[in-house]
Amino acid sequence: MSELQVVPAEMERLHRFEETAGLLKWITSVDHKQIGIMYVLATLMFFLFGGVEALLMRIQLSWPGMHFLAPETYDQLFTLHGTTMIFLVVMPLLIGIGVYVVPLQIGARDMAFPRLNALSFWLFLFGGLLLYFSVFYGNSPDAGWFAYAPLTEKPYSMMEGMSFWCVGLLTAGIGTVASGINFIVTVATLRARGMSLNRLPLFTWMTLVNSFIILGALPALNASQVMLLLDRELHTRFFNPTGGGSPILWQHFFWNFGHPEVYILIIPAWGMLSEVIPVFSRKPIFGYTFVAASTVAIALLSFWVWGHHMFAVGLGHWPDIFFAATSALIAVPTGIKIFAWIGTMWGGAIRFTTSMMFAVAFLIQFTMGGVTGIMFAVVPIDWQLTDTYFVVAHLHYVLFGGTLFAVFSGLYYWFPKMSGRMLSERIGRWHFWLTVIGFNATFFVQHIVGAMGMTRRVWTYPNLPRWAVLNLISSIGAFVLGFSVLIFLWNLWVSAKRGEPAGPNPWDAWTLEWATTSPPPEYNFREIPPVHGRRPLWDLQHPESEKNPKEHG
Amino acid sequence: MHPPSVFDPHSAYAWSIYHLTVVVTILMGVVVLIVTGLVTYVCIRFRERKHPGPRLSYGNRKVEILYTALPLMLLASIFGLMIRNMDASDPIQRTRDNIVVVGHQFWWEIRYPGTGIVTANEVHIPAGKPQMFGMEAADVIHDFWVPQLGRKMDMVPGYHRDVWLAANEPGIYLGRCSEYCGKEHAWMRIRVFAQTPANFAQWEADQEKIPPIPTTGDAADGARYFTTMTCANCHTIRGTSAQGEIGPDLTHLASRTTLAAGRLPNDPADLANWIKDPTKYKPGCFMPDLGLTDEQVRDLVAYLETLR
Numbered sequence: 136m137s138e139l140q141v142v143p144a145e146m147e148r149l150h151r152f153e154e155t156a157g158l159l160k161w162i163t164s165v166d167h168k169q170i171g172i173m174y175v176l177a178t179l180m181f182f183l184f185g186g187v188e189a190l191l192m193r194i195q196l197s198w199p200g201m202h203f204l205a206p207e208t209y210d211q212l213f214t215l216h217g218t219t220m221i222f223l224v225v226m227p228l229l230i231g232i233g234v235y236v237v238p239l240q241i242g243a244r245d246m247a248f249p250r251l252n253a254l255s256f257w258l259f260l261f262g263g264l265l266l267y268f269s270v271f272y273g274n275s276p277d278a279g280w281f282a283y284a285p286l287t288e289k290p291y292s293m294m295e296g297m298s299f300w301c302v303g304l305l306t307a308g309i310g311t312v313a314s315g316i317n318f319i320v321t322v323a324t325l326r327a328r329g330m331s332l333n334r335l336p337l338f339t340w341m342t343l344v345n346s347f348i349i350l351g352a353l354p355a356l357n358a359s360q361v362m363l364l365l366d367r368e369l370h371t372r373f374f375n376p377t378g379g380g381s382p383i384l385w386q387h388f389f390w391n392f393g394h395p396e397v398y399i400l401i402i403p404a405w406g407m408l409s410e411v412i413p414v415f416s417r418k419p420i421f422g423y424t425f426v427a428a429s430t431v432a433i434a435l436l437s438f439w440v441w442g443h444h445m446f447a448v449g450l451g452h453w454p455d456i457f458f459a460a461t462s463a464l465i466a467v468p469t470g471i472k473i474f475a476w477i478g479t480m481w482g483g484a485i486r487f488t489t490s491m492m493f494a495v496a497f498l499i500q501f502t503m504g505g506v507t508g509i510m511f512a513v514v515p516i517d518w519q520l521t522d523t524y525f526v527v528a529h530l531h532y533v534l535f536g537g538t539l540f541a542v543f544s545g546l547y548y549w550f551p552k553m554s555g556r557m558l559s560e561r562i563g564r565w566h567f568w569l570t571v572i573g574f575n576a577t578f579f580v581q582h583i584v585g586a587m588g589m590t591r592r593v594w595t596y597p598n599l600p601r602w603a604v605l606n607l608i609s610s611i612g613a614f615v616l617g618f619s620v621l622i623f624l625w626n627l628w629v630s631a632k633r634g635e636p637a638g639p640n641p642w643d644a645w646t647l648e649w650a651t652t653s654p655p656p657e658y659n660f661r662e663i664p665p666v667h668g669r670r671p672l673w674d675l676q677h678p679e680s681e682k683n684p685k686e687h688g
Numbered sequence: 689m690h691p692p693s694v695f696d697p698h699s700a701y702a703w704s705i706y707h708l709t710v711v712v713t714i715l716m717g718v719v720v721l722i723v724t725g726l727v728t729y730v731c732i733r734f735r736e737r738k739h740p741g742p743r744l745s746y747g748n749r750k751v752e753i754l755y756t757a758l759p760l761m762l763l764a765s766i767f768g769l770m771i772r773n774m775d776a777s778d779p780i781q782r783t784r785d786n787i788v789v790v791g792h793q794f795w796w797e798i799r800y801p802g803t804g805i806v807t808a809n810e811v812h813i814p815a816g817k818p819q820m821f822g823m824e825a826a827d828v829i830h831d832f833w834v835p836q837l838g839r840k841m842d843m844v845p846g847y848h849r850d851v852w853l854a855a856n857e858p859g860i861y862l863g864r865c866s867e868y869c870g871k872e873h874a875w876m877r878i879r880v881f882a883q884t885p886a887n888f889a890q891w892e893a894d895q896e897k898i899p900p901i902p903t904t905g906d907a908a909d910g911a912r913y914f915t916t917m918t919c920a921n922c923h924t925i926r927g928t929s930a931q932g933e934i935g936p937d938l939t940h941l942a943s944r945t946t947l948a949a950g951r952l953p954n955d956p957a958d959l960a961n962w963i964k965d966p967t968k969y970k971p972g973c974f975m976p977d978l979g980l981t982d983e984q985v986r987d988l989v990a991y992l993e994t995l996r
Contacts, residue, residue: 588692
């Protein structure tokens with residue numbers, strides 16, 4: 136148990152460090168745990184912004200011919216909603232949980248570059264606030280989250296909204312790239328003794344793989360945002376057809392970032408499931424190597440599928456077929472994961488904690504989002520359904536029914552570690568069922584209304600047969616969903632105050648973050664257990680597993 | 689009128705896509721059912737209360753290979769179906785355009801290169817005859833989508849695209865702009881009138897005529913206002929000095945059923961309301977409130993109603 140020698144003088148310094156207190160300690164913090172928690176809190180704030188934007192849109196769409204919002208307000212709301220949820224909620228939330236958990240899972244004292252870590256967080260926060268400052272400036276971005284030129288060029292977007300979009304996301308994006316570098320160096324250099332790469336906990340593995348995607352994808356976005364900004368402010372002509380530029384070039388650049396981005400938004404969530412499902416099934420993951428390798432396959436393929444966002448552009452059949460093939464291929468490693476999780480549960484002793492329930496709902500909802508994704512990889516189907524509410528349903532099944540359900544699962548799982556207290560399971564049940572009902576009511580009907588011809592990004596729509604009632608169901612579902620978020624926040628609040636004390640390892644889990652107190656001290660571990668396999672804490676309880684080569688990885 | 693539904697195909701192209709959509713939807717439904725079934729079974733059979741002692745297992749290489757290979761085969765067969773389908777849904781051989789549609793913020797310019805007819809927002813085609821549509825854009829990206837007749841096609845400024853569309857039988861087919869193009873994207877709707885060949889020929893003959901300029905009554909005053917006031921800066925009426933190219937061609941305005949890309953029905957009362965204050969009905973449109981008096985509006989409407 137005592138592989139790590141604690142130097143007394145070192146301990147002395149660590150204790151002195153603990154004495155600083157208050158808000159200043161948070162603002163000046165370079166501690167990965169505090170930064171991780173600040174990420175979660177900041178993204179919750181943006182989540183509320185994005186949620187309110189969604190509810191306002193759903194009021195406007197609840198019935199044909201509503202005049203609750205003006206068209207220009209609606210356009211700003213859907214742009215802000217998409218941009219917020221993708222860049223200021225899901226991506227930083229996944230990074231933030233990674234910042235908290237990854238060093239603990241590999242038995243490190245912090246990230247490799249703690250100050251860079253803090254810089255990443257503040258760049259994200261102020262990038263997000265800069266984007267939202269546009270609201271007070273008088274005009275928010277209004278050209279959709281993928282900002283197609285030439286609608287975003289000065290002649291068609293005279294106000295400064297789209298410039299705020301460029302600058303805000305550029306700021307946050309630099310922080311994201313820095314996070315990617317930080318994760319890679321952390322995992323490469325700070326793993327505990329004995330933790331070889333093939334023993335990495337899967338959440339850490341997937342965060343590592345994800346960081347490489349971030350390094351490949353984010354610069355494409357940031358470079359195109361600089362070009363767009365130059366077009367807008369200095370009259371260059373990258374994307375402006377009147378000066379020899381090409382609007383299609385923007386689409387290639389953007390989706391060259393945009394589709395890897397979709398995987399950036401889901402891979403760490405898969406990592407969370409790969410922690411939660413084994414622990415609550417009381418079994419190791421089914422087929423570790425396939426799960427780990429399939430993630431790498433997705434990372435590599437993700438850079439070759441962007442063209443499936445552009446089937447309707449008319450690039451020609453051969454480019455379409457190429458991107459259809461790569462997009463269909465990427466479904467295989469995704470399917471491997473779904474079946475690996477089911478295989479993990481098979482033969483287990485499943486404990487239906489709230490965390491596990493969110494994970495189970497993920498399996499079904501994410502599969503539904505996945506199969507509609509395959510439909511969009513089938514070029515002629517895409518020719519009909521792209522840019523309709525069918526896409527809106529698809530992407531919310533993946534990003535909400537998938538990623539956010541996994542994040543809820545992960546937060547119920549790791550909240551005890553972060554706060555030292557358990558989240559209320561009783562409130563958790565309410566939260567779970569209301570989320571499932573609200574989510575499916577909101578988005579399932581959008582498949583239907585999309586196939587019936589309702590296009591996305593319209594502030595009003597004609598009263599064609601059944602459109603009104605389907606939209607009304609969707610709007611009611613959205614309010615149930617909004618209410619479930621309030622219940623979740625209430626759960627966080629009361630449980631942080633009065634929740635049951637968690638103890639170091641409330642779930643009887645196996646990875647190193649559970650080998651220290653909850654919450655962990657600044658220096659994370661007094662001593663790090665020996666790592667002989669993929670489940671170090673299990674090995675401690677089951678010394679006989681020493682002999683099992685499969686535990687060793 | 690046929691609502692713009694993917695499930696209501698009226699051309700060989702749309703049928704072809706419809707068939708593929710149904711097949712793939714069924715296959716995907718089966719996948720969802722299998723996964724849901726497995727998850728449900730596992731959750732019931734292996735919950736802790738029923739199955740307290742977990743089996744220690746790290747995986748099973750045969751099962752792992754199986755769940756890699758089976759999806760791959762399923763996807764490969766869908767991919768095969770798709771390849772066979774693509775040329776039927778969107779034939780690659782091209783002919784000269786029958787119709788060129790140009791997307792504008794927020795209306796459609798429709799040109800018939802063969803006859804020189806120019807109209808707006810309402811496309812007339814002969815039923816049963818495949819039409820080669822040319823797609824262009826005047827400002828930002830638009831997308832022409834009438835799902836009953838075939839695939840959608842983006843209209844990208846600086847590019848020309850061609851797409852085959854057809855309607856098997858006469859009828860009115862509703863469609864709309866399908867790529868977000870700005871404030872009034874929602875009110876950029878399309879009507880396609882598929883007509884019997886005889887009716888279509890009649891329509892063509894009517895459209896080719898140049899309507900006479902009225903010489904008496906309110907309509908005569910209206911015609912004078914139109915060509916001497918701001919109207920002519922943006923609109924064309926063939927046979928007059930109004931040759932503006934910003935807004936829709938109004939040569940045969942009264943022959944159309946709707947105004948402002950589907951925003952209002954085309955009757956004298958709505959036309960008057962529209963001229964008085966366009967942005968009241970379509971806040972993002974570029975036609976301004978011209979501050980006309982009620983008499984001027986009455987005369988203009990009287991004139992425009994003669995443009996059959």
